[in-house]
Amino acid sequence: MTPAQHGDPVTTDQQSGAVTPARQGDVLLRVRDVRTYFRDRQGIIARLSRRHTGQVQAVDGVSFDVVRGETLGLVGESGSGKSTLARTILGLIPATSGSVTLDGREVLTLRRRQWRPVRRRMQMIFQDPHSSLSPRFRVSFLLNEPYVVHHVPQQERSTVDELLEMVGLSDEQADKYPHELSGGQARRVSIARALALHPDLLLADEPTAGLDVSAAASILNLMKDLARRLGLTYVLITHDLNVVGYCADRIAVMYVGQLVELGPAELILGRPKHPYTHALLSCAPVPDPHLNQGHLDNVLGGEIPSPHDPPSGCRFHPRCAYADGLCEEQVPELEELGGGELVACHHWRHIDFDDAAAVLQPQARSGTT
Amino acid sequence: MTGPPVSIEGPVTVPLLRVEDLEVVYYTEAGALPALSDVSFEVGRGEIVGVVGESGCGKSTLGAALLRLLPPNGALAGGHVFVEGRDVAGLSRGELRSLRGRTVSMVFQDPLTSLNPTFTIGQQMIAAQRAHARDHESKSELRRRVAEALTRVGIPDAAQRIDSHPHEFSGGMRQRVMIAIALLHEPSLLIADEITSALDVTLEAQILKLLAEINQTHGTAILLISHNLGVIAEVCKRVVVMYAGRTVEEGDVMSIFDDPLHPYTRALLAAVPSREQRGVVLAAIPGRVPSLLALPVGCKFADRCNHARDVCREREPAFLAHGERRIRCFIYDDGLARADRPVATPGTVAP
Numbered sequence: 001m002t003p004a005q006h007g008d009p010v011t012t013d014q015q016s017g018a019v020t021p022a023r024q025g026d027v028l029l030r031v032r033d034v035r036t037y038f039r040d041r042q043g044i045i046a047r048l049s050r051r052h053t054g055q056v057q058a059v060d061g062v063s064f065d066v067v068r069g070e071t072l073g074l075v076g077e078s079g080s081g082k083s084t085l086a087r088t089i090l091g092l093i094p095a096t097s098g099s100v101t102l103d104g105r106e107v108l109t110l111r112r113r114q115w116r117p118v119r120r121r122m123q124m125i126f127q128d129p130h131s132s133l134s135p136r137f138r139v140s141f142l143l144n145e146p147y148v149v150h151h152v153p154q155q156e157r158s159t160v161d162e163l164l165e166m167v168g169l170s171d172e173q174a175d176k177y178p179h180e181l182s183g184g185q186a187r188r189v190s191i192a193r194a195l196a197l198h199p200d201l202l203l204a205d206e207p208t209a210g211l212d213v214s215a216a217a218s219i220l221n222l223m224k225d226l227a228r229r230l231g232l233t234y235v236l237i238t239h240d241l242n243v244v245g246y247c248a249d250r251i252a253v254m255y256v257g258q259l260v261e262l263g264p265a266e267l268i269l270g271r272p273k274h275p276y277t278h279a280l281l282s283c284a285p286v287p288d289p290h291l292n293q294g295h296l297d298n299v300l301g302g303e304i305p306s307p308h309d310p311p312s313g314c315r316f317h318p319r320c321a322y323a324d325g326l327c328e329e330q331v332p333e334l335e336e337l338g339g340g341e342l343v344a345c346h347h348w349r350h351i352d353f354d355d356a357a358a359v360l361q362p363q364a365r366s367g368t369t
Numbered sequence: 370m371t372g373p374p375v376s377i378e379g380p381v382t383v384p385l386l387r388v389e390d391l392e393v394v395y396y397t398e399a400g401a402l403p404a405l406s407d408v409s410f411e412v413g414r415g416e417i418v419g420v421v422g423e424s425g426c427g428k429s430t431l432g433a434a435l436l437r438l439l440p441p442n443g444a445l446a447g448g449h450v451f452v453e454g455r456d457v458a459g460l461s462r463g464e465l466r467s468l469r470g471r472t473v474s475m476v477f478q479d480p481l482t483s484l485n486p487t488f489t490i491g492q493q494m495i496a497a498q499r500a501h502a503r504d505h506e507s508k509s510e511l512r513r514r515v516a517e518a519l520t521r522v523g524i525p526d527a528a529q530r531i532d533s534h535p536h537e538f539s540g541g542m543r544q545r546v547m548i549a550i551a552l553l554h555e556p557s558l559l560i561a562d563e564i565t566s567a568l569d570v571t572l573e574a575q576i577l578k579l580l581a582e583i584n585q586t587h588g589t590a591i592l593l594i595s596h597n598l599g600v601i602a603e604v605c606k607r608v609v610v611m612y613a614g615r616t617v618e619e620g621d622v623m624s625i626f627d628d629p630l631h632p633y634t635r636a637l638l639a640a641v642p643s644r645e646q647r648g649v650v651l652a653a654i655p656g657r658v659p660s661l662l663a664l665p666v667g668c669k670f671a672d673r674c675n676h677a678r679d680v681c682r683e684r685e686p687a688f689l690a691h692g693e694r695r696i697r698c699f700i701y702d703d704g705l706a707r708a709d710r711p712v713a714t715p716g717t718v719a720p
Contacts, residue, residue, distance in 0.1 A: 077569040182657065212423040212596060217640040218653035239569055242599070246642035246651070269644055283574040285599025287641050289622045295603060296578040300571045303539055 028233050029066040029089070029122075029201055034059055034098030034108075036081075036088045040308070056308045058084040060257035061098075063334075066201070071227065071234040073248030073265070075241065075280065077304045081257040082237045083127070086203045089235075090124055091115050102201070120150055123194035125204040129186035133178040139164075139189055140174040146196045163192040168222060184215035191222065195230070203235045208243055220247060241284040245269055250340070253277045256315040257307050259334060263341035273337070273348040276300075276316045314346065322351050383454040385557055385590050386412040386435070386473075392447035393427075393434050393614075395661075402661040404430045404443070405614045409688055409695075412558065415588040417580070419605035419622070421595060421637070425658045427614040428594045432562045435592075436469050453557070471501050474551040478563040480543035484535040490546055491515055491531035494553065501554050518549040522579060541572035548579065555587065562594045577604050598641055602626055610634045613659055613669035620694030630691065631698050632674045668699070676700060676711040 036059040059081045066072050074082050087093045089100050095108050107118050126132035133142055140160045147157045161171045167188040178186055187207060194202055207223065208216035220243065226232055238244055244251055244265070251268040253261040253276065261274040272278045279300035302319040305311055314332050317323040326346050334344045345351075393405040405427045412418045420428050433439050435450055437457060450457040452473060460468060469475075477483050485493060494515040495508070512531065519527035522545040535543060544564055551559055561580065565573040581604050583589050595601055601608055601622065608625055610618040610633065618631040629635040639652040656673040659665060665672060671681040680699055688697045700711050 077571055213598065213637055213640045214423060214654040217642060217651035220642055221651050221653060224650075241570065242642050242644075245644035246646055265647075280570060283570045285570070285573065285577075285597060285603050286643070287598035287602045287626060287638060289602045289626050296574060296581060299574040299578050301575070303541060303572065304569075 026068045027065045028068040028103060029235075030099075030101045030104075031065070031089060032063045032099040032101075034062050034085065034088055034100060035096040036084050036093055037096040056306075057257050057310060058307050059088060060307075060310075062254070062257070062259050064252055064259065064262060066233060066235060068200070068233055069227075069231060070249040071236055071247050073244035073251040074235060074237045074254060075239060075244055075251060076254035077239060077280075079256070079304045079307070080254040081307065082254055083205055085254070086124065086205055086235065086237055090119065090122055090203065092124075116150060120197045121199050122201045122203065123197065123199040125187075125190050125194050125202060125207055127205045127209060129183070129190040130178060132190060133186060133193075135178050137177070138174070139176050139178070139181075142178075142189065143174075143192055143196060146193060150197060152197070158196060163196055166195060166226070167192040168218075182215070183211050184219060187211065187215075187219055188222065191219075191226075195226070198230075199232075201233045201235070203237070205237045206239070207236070208238070208240065216243075223247070241269075241281060242286075253280070256305055256310050258315060259342070259344065260316065261341075261343045261345075262334075263337075263343075264339070267339065267341055272353070273341070273343040273351075274316075274345050275320050275322050275351065275353075278353050279319075314344070322347050383451075384411045385414045385416075385453060386592070387451040388431075388435070388448070389451070390448035391431075391434065391450060392445070393430055393439065394444055394446040395440075396442045396444070399662055403446075403614060403664070404661060405434065406447075407688060408448070408611075408614070408616050410609045410616055410619050412590050412592055414557065415584065415590055416607065417584055417591045417593060417605045419593045419595065419601035419608040420611060421598060421601050421608060422611035423637075423658050424596060425613075426611040428596075428611055429562055430614075431611070432475060432560050432592070432594050435560060436473055436475060437465060438469075438475070467501065470497070470551075470556065471554045472556055473558045473560065474554070474556045475560040475562065476544070476547045476551050476564050478566055480540070480547045481535065483547055484543065486535055489532050489534055490519075490538070494518065494531075494546075494550055497550050497553055514553075518553055519546070521552070522546075522549040523575075524549070541568055541575060544568065544572075544576055545579065548576075548583075552583065552587075552589070556589065558590045558592065559583070560592045560594070563596070565600060566595070566597070573600070580604060598626075598638060610637070613664065614661070615669060615697060616688055616695070617670070617697045618694060619688075619696075624693065630694065630701060631696050632676050632700075633670045636673075668697075678709065678711040680705065680709045681711060 038056040038058055040054050040056060062085055076082050084093060088095045091107060091110065098108065099106060100108050102118060102121060110118060143160050143163050160174050164171055164173055169185060169188050173181070173185065181189065204223070208219055211219065223234065224247065227234060236244065236247055248265045250263065251265050252259055253274065255276050261268060261272065261277045268277060269281065272281055282298065283300060300319060305315065305318070311318050313329050314323065314327040317327040320327065330346065332344045332346045334342050336342055388408055388410050391405055391408040392403065395402040395404050408431060420431065422428055434445060435457070445458050452468060457468065491512060495511045498511050498514065516527045516531055519530065524530055524542060524545055538546060565576050568576065577600065580591055584591055593601065593605055605622050607620065608622050609616055610631065612633050618625065618634045625634060626638065629638055636652065636654045640654060642651055654673050659669060659672065665682065667683050667685055668681040671677040686697050686699045686702055688695050689702060691701045699705055702710065
C-alpha cells in the first residue's frame with residue numbers, strides 16, 4: 001500500500017496473477033497497479049483541526065489489459081476515479097506508482113518530449129467539447145492543430161474536409177467557431193481532432209453526456225463505425241450503463257479508485273457478481289415501464305465515499321447489504337473466476353441477488369432512504 | 370384566444386392543472402420566437418405526469434410559464450393555465466405569490482444556482498417559511514419545522530446540517546434540500562425540471578424513489594420534466610411528448626412506451642441504446658429540432674419524419690383525441706381523406 005516515490009513507477013509483475021488478458025489476443029494497453037495520489041491541499045487550520053490523511057487516493061492499484069480492437073467500458077459513479085485513471089494513462093496527470101505499457105513499451109517513465117510520439121497513438125476525447133475546443137479558432141484551424149503540434153509532414157496530413165467527412169460533418173462546418181456548433185457537432189469535431197493523428201487507442205470520456213437521445217445515438221453509431229473502419233480500440237468511460245451495454249466488449253467497474261469487477265460484457269450485465277455492479281445495474285433507468293415494477297424498492301442507499309478518507313476493508317462495505325465484519329476489516333483481493341472474469345468481493349460465492357433472504361444476514365443499510 | 374373545449378366525459382371535475390392551447394412568445398432582436406404554441410394537457414390530483422422531448426422543445430419554458438416565471442422578454446401570448454380552476458394569467462401579484470410555493474412549487478436542475486451560497490440552509494429555509502407564514506412563529510419553532518422537512522427528504526442528522534452552507538452538501542443532498550424547500554408549504558403540485566440530470570444513476574434512483582414516496586404519502590402531484598425516457602418510465606403514470614414547442618402525444622405511460630403512435634415518439638424510443646440492441650445500428654433521428662426562427666409551415670416534425678406526405682408540409686395537424694390518447698399527426702386524423710393521409714408502417718421503427 002505504500003506508494004513508491006513520485007516519478008519512480010514500479011513495474012509489478014508479481015501482480016500479474018491478479019490480472020487477466022481477458023481474451024487471447026494482442027494486448028495493446030497494459031495497466032499494472034497504477035496509483036494516482038494527490039497531495040492534500042487543505043489549509044493549515046484544517047490540517048490541525050481534522051484528521052489528516054495527507055493524500056487523496058484517486059486511483060489506487062488498478063490493473064487491466066486492453067486488447068487491440070476491443071471496446072473496454074469503464075463504469076462507476078462520479079468520484080470513482082474513472083477520469084483520473086484515463087488522464088494518468090495518457091500522462092496528463094503524473095502517476096504515483098505503477099506501470100502503463102503501450103505495445104509493450106513503458107510510458108509512465110517517459111520524459112515530457114518522449115511523450116509526444118506516444119500521444120499520437122493514444123488520444124483522448126474529453127468530456128465537454130465546448131471547453132476542450134478553443135472558442136477563438138475556427139474548426140479548420142482546430143482540426144489542423146494536432147498536425148502542427150506534432151510536426152507532421154504535409155503529405156501525411158489528412159485534409160480538413162477528409163476529417164470532417166470521416167465524422168459525418170459537411171465541409172461548411174470548417175469555417176465555424178465552436179460556439180456555432182450544436183452539442184453533437186462539437187462532439188464530432190473533438191472526435192475528428194482525436195482521429196487526425198491516426199491513433200490506435202481512443203480514451204473517450206463520457207462521449208454522450210449532455211446530448212439528447214437522438215444525438216447520442218448518432219455519436220455511438222459513429223464511434224462504432226469508426227472502430228470498424230479504422231480498427232480503433234476504445235476505452236469508453238461512462239456512467240451510463242445503457243451506453244456500455246450497447247457498445248462495450250468488456251466492462252470494468254470502479255469504486256473509489258479501485259476495480260471491483262471486470263469481465264466480458266455479457267457476464268457483467270447478465271450475471272454480475274459484485275454487489276456494487278448489481279446495484280448500479282438495478283438503478284439504471286430503463287425506458288420500459290413494465291420492467292420498472294418495484295424497481296425503486298432496492299435502490300442503493302448512501303453516497304460514494306470521498307477518496308480522501310476511504311472506508312476500511314472493502315471500500316463498498318458501508319453501502320453493501322451483504323457486508324459483515326470481514327468486509328470491514330479485510331480488503332478483498334481481485335479474484336480470477338475463469339472466463340476472463342475478475343471480482344473483488346469476500347462473499348460473491350454466497351450471494352444470490354434474486355434471493356436476498358438466502359444470503360448472510362444483510363446488515364441494515366446505513367445512511368438514507 | 371379561446372381554444373376548443375377539451376373533451377372530458379362525465380361530470381366536470383376541476384383538474385389540479387389544466388393547460389389549454391398555451392402559447393408563449395419570447396421577444397428577441399431577431400423577432401418574436403413562438404416558444405410554445407397549442408400546448409394542452411392536464412394533471413390530476415396526486416398524479417405523476419412526465420414531460421419529455423429533446424432540448425429546445427420547450428419543456429423548461431412550459432415549466433416556467435405555468436408559474437409565470439418567464440424571463441422579462443417572454444410572455445403568455447394565448448391560451449390558459451388553470452390551477453385548481455383559476456386562470457394563472459389573471460392573478461394579481463399577491464395571488465401569484467400565494468400560488469407559488471403554496472399551491473405549486475418548482476425544483477430546478479441545478480441546485481447550486483437556486484441556493485444562495487452565503488447563507489446557511491436553515492436561514493434560507495426559514496426565509497422560505499416566513500414568506501408564507503400565516504402568523505408569527507418563534508424561531509425555534511421554525512427551526513424545528515425546517516429540521517423536520519429535511520428529515521422527511523432523507524437528510525441524515527438534519528438538526529446539525531441545518532447550519533451548513535450549500536457547498537457543504539453533495540449534489541444529491543443539495544437536490545434533496547431543494548425538494549424539502551419546495552415541500553415546506555405542502556403544495557398540491559410539484560414541478561420538477563430535469564432534477565436528476567446532473568446526478569449519477571444511483572443518486573438519480575434515490576431522488577426518483579423520494580419523489581414516488583412524496584407522491585404516495587402526501588398525495589402531491591408531480592410534473593416531471595426530463596429528456597430521459599428511462600426516468601419517465603420509472604415513475605410517471607402519464608406522459609406528454611413535446612416537439613418544437615407543441616404537445617405531439619399524450620397518454621398513459623404503459624401504452625405509449627408499448628405502442629408509441631406519433632412518429633416522433635417512436636423515433637425517440639428507438640434511439641435509446643440498450644443491451645438488446647448490441648450490434649444493431651441505432652436509429653438516430655435525422656436532422657435537428659427546427660429553429661424557432663424558421664419553423665416549417667406544416668407539421669414541425671415533417672422534415673425528419675419518414676411518413677411525411679404533402680399534406681404534412683402544407684398544414685399543421687391538430688392535437689386530437691385518439692382512443693385514450695391525444696396525438697398531433699395526420700396519420701390518426703380521421704377527418705382527412707384516406708388518400709391524403711400518410712400511412713403508419715409499424716415495424717419500421719421497433720418500439
